[in-house]
Amino acid sequence: MMMIFGGLTGACWASFLLCQTWRSTQNGPQPARSYCPACRGPIAGYDNIPVLSFLILRGRCRQCRAAIDPLGWYGEIAGLVDGSLVIRQPPSVITFAVLLSILAASDLYRYSFTDGWFWLGAAVCLVCDWRSLHWLPALLVFGAGILPVRHHQLGDGDSEVITLAALLFGLISVLVWLLIASGLGIVLILMRRGDRRQPLPFLPVLLVALLVLLSI
Ligand SMILES: [Zn+2]
Incomplete structure (x- = not known):
């Protein structure tokens, strides 16, 4: 149970972290909600589930079908594994x-x-x-x-x-x-x-x- 909690927390943390870091490299004002870099359309919550959404959408934006950078997905998987392994470790x-x-x-x-x-x-x-x-x-x-x-x-x-x-x-x-x-x-x-x-x-x-x- 602890490993599942750690894994889910790790995947969400990785998704948030990579998104915020990527945003910090972009010029100009950024929309409050997650958006597709290709068409700049907002990404719905159900298309923003760490690890799963990339698979369900087959790596493409639901609206414009542009390919999504798989780097974020790799990071979410790393976060999933990392969280499940780290949760039982010392502080x-x-x-x-x-x-x-x-x-x-x-x-x-x-x-x-x-x-x-x-x-x-x-x-x-x-x-x-x-x-x-x-x-x-x-x-x-x-x-x-x-x-x-x-x-x-x-x-x-x-x-x-x-x-x-x-x-x-x-x-x-x-x-x-x-x-x-x-x-x-x-x-x-x-x-x-x-x-x-x-x-x-x-x-x-x-x-x-x-x-x-x-x-x-
Ligand atoms: Zn798009």
């Missing part, structure tokens, strides 16, 4: 997963995130787990990230998130997490079409890797 893991989802959505559409969100989420994580922080692993991970950040092989936001994870969960967990994320990253780079030199937003990859880590 620090739940907070970290929520924080990572906010940052990953921003990274996906903007290749950056607002520092205020990171520091707010980090503060809540640290309060949840203040008795068992791993200071030395965090210092090591931060030190190891300086050179890749300087040479633009790693975003400074990515480095902040990985350092926070080391502080909360220790070195071994973070190394396994990074190993999974690197594997996923390589697969995504090989699979994607178009310009492969375009930087890969790494935080969504880290979020999926967290999901894999929690499920094994």
Whole structure:
């Protein structure tokens, strides 16, 4: 029951988060209700059910039949799985997963995130787990990230998130997490079409890797 509740909450959260983040990248005033980017017609509530509506509509707008970007649907599925896995975890893991989802959505559409969100989420994580922080692993991970950040092989936001994870969960967990994320990253780079030199937003990859880590 808890897993179903977590999954439904995760799917709704992902749908809301991706929609709001996408809206923040659009110019001009935005309608209050959800709308189709192609015909700008409002989307009815029954066509806005996370995960299901995309399948029922076969990935097309009911009004103009334009294709809907599947990115939102992938995000909703990730939210569904993520929510069902995270719900039974300690508060620090739940907070970290929520924080990572906010940052990953921003990274996906903007290749950056607002520092205020990171520091707010980090503060809540640290309060949840203040008795068992791993200071030395965090210092090591931060030190190891300086050179890749300087040479633009790693975003400074990515480095902040990985350092926070080391502080909360220790070195071994973070190394396994990074190993999974690197594997996923390589697969995504090989699979994607178009310009492969375009930087890969790494935080969504880290979020999926967290999901894999929690499920094994
Ligand atoms: Zn439309």
